[in-house]
Amino acid sequence: MENEEAQAQVDIWKYVLGFTEMAVVQCAIELGIADVLESQDGRPMTLAELSSTLSCSPSILYRIMRFLIRRKIFKEISIDQESTGYVQSPLSRLLMRKGDNSMAAFVLLESSPVMLAPWHGLSARALANGASAFTAAHGEDVWRYAAENPAHSKLIDDAMACHARVAMSAIIENYVDVFKGIGSLVDVGGGDGTSLGILVNKCPWIRGINFDLPHVVSTAQNWDGVEHIGGDMFKKIPKADAAFLMWVLHDWGDDECINILKKCKEAIPRDTGKVIIAEAVINEKEENRYKDVSLALDMVMMAHTDKGKERTWKEWANVLTAAGFYRYTVKHIQAVQSIIEAYP
Numbered sequence: 001m002e003n004e005e006a007q008a009q010v011d012i013w014k015y016v017l018g019f020t021e022m023a024v025v026q027c028a029i030e031l032g033i034a035d036v037l038e039s040q041d042g043r044p045m046t047l048a049e050l051s052s053t054l055s056c057s058p059s060i061l062y063r064i065m066r067f068l069i070r071r072k073i074f075k076e077i078s079i080d081q082e083s084t085g086y087v088q089s090p091l092s093r094l095l096m097r098k099g100d101n102s103m104a105a106f107v108l109l110e111s112s113p114v115m116l117a118p119w120h121g122l123s124a125r126a127l128a129n130g131a132s133a134f135t136a137a138h139g140e141d142v143w144r145y146a147a148e149n150p151a152h153s154k155l156i157d158d159a160m161a162c163h164a165r166v167a168m169s170a171i172i173e174n175y176v177d178v179f180k181g182i183g184s185l186v187d188v189g190g191g192d193g194t195s196l197g198i199l200v201n202k203c204p205w206i207r208g209i210n211f212d213l214p215h216v217v218s219t220a221q222n223w224d225g226v227e228h229i230g231g232d233m234f235k236k237i238p239k240a241d242a243a244f245l246m247w248v249l250h251d252w253g254d255d256e257c258i259n260i261l262k263k264c265k266e267a268i269p270r271d272t273g274k275v276i277i278a279e280a281v282i283n284e285k286e287e288n289r290y291k292d293v294s295l296a297l298d299m300v301m302m303a304h305t306d307k308g309k310e311r312t313w314k315e316w317a318n319v320l321t322a323a324g325f326y327r328y329t330v331k332h333i334q335a336v337q338s339i340i341e342a343y344p
């Protein structure tokens, strides 16, 4: 057999068994494996110690750990000549339930039955050209579904909060200048206010207004320097010096994005205001570290929203211009999102 064909016979199993990685990582989070290993301060834990701490079957845990070590999610090191123990890796630290960089809540959202069901309707969506896979699976769009199902709303809010912690830290570290000179900032679709809470803590000259749907802000925690306001961004956005939109526009089609951006324009001063957008910018021609992530996120938008998508720079420029923003810049930072600044 030719080399390429022999490799294909192996590679096909990635797709046959692709779901196992997500499912076993979900299992590791639910068991709290990373949290227990972290509490050991780098001391390796034997299988007997780990299974006893987690109250798990040793034989099943052994097989789970063997799989996750093979995937480089955890590490196994020698303790002495006869025994080995499990330790954390940089990747497993991201699976701790708590912690500034934790992505655990995001894994739990994407692996939840509610979010997995629409994937079965992707081909139907392609054939029907536009019908939403989420709506086909659940009878209403993701935001209405969340409003009526508090447990799912909490899964979304927690996932967005963990993403916000990672993304805001990257934005502040790489491009804090984008917030210089801004006295008040409205975070449109800001979820539970985590983004603004972090931002105001680092940039205390900013007064934060966290704006989201009423059912989201009603359960949001308090943050110093942040006021929560509930409402609908398609109707009216609270006034501020600048508006911030992170991972909101990618949930919507072009027409909805133009409407949201026009509402942002009404909320900020005409001469000094700006809209700051944190979103992926797909570069179809060049390689970069985040390309696979942004193309996969585009598939997530296809499965979970009616018309949402990840956009190329040309597509962003079209939407901004149609909303009446004729001056805009983009800065690529070390994050999935780039920072687009648009001036009215």
Ligand SMILES: C[S@@+](CC[C@H](N)C(=O)[O-])C[C@H]1O[C@@H](n2cnc3c(N)ncnc32)[C@H](O)[C@@H]1O
Pocket: 143, 160, 161, 163, 164, 188, 189, 190, 191, 192, 195, 211, 212, 213, 216, 231, 232, 233, 234, 245, 246, 247, 248, 251
């Ligand atoms: C993908 S989440 C992004 C959350 C946050 N900006 C982040 O990056 O972590 C989109 C947010 O938009 C909010 N949203 C959806 N429809 C909205 C509307 N009509 N008005 C205000 N917020 C809305 C959702 O409740 C959700 O919190």
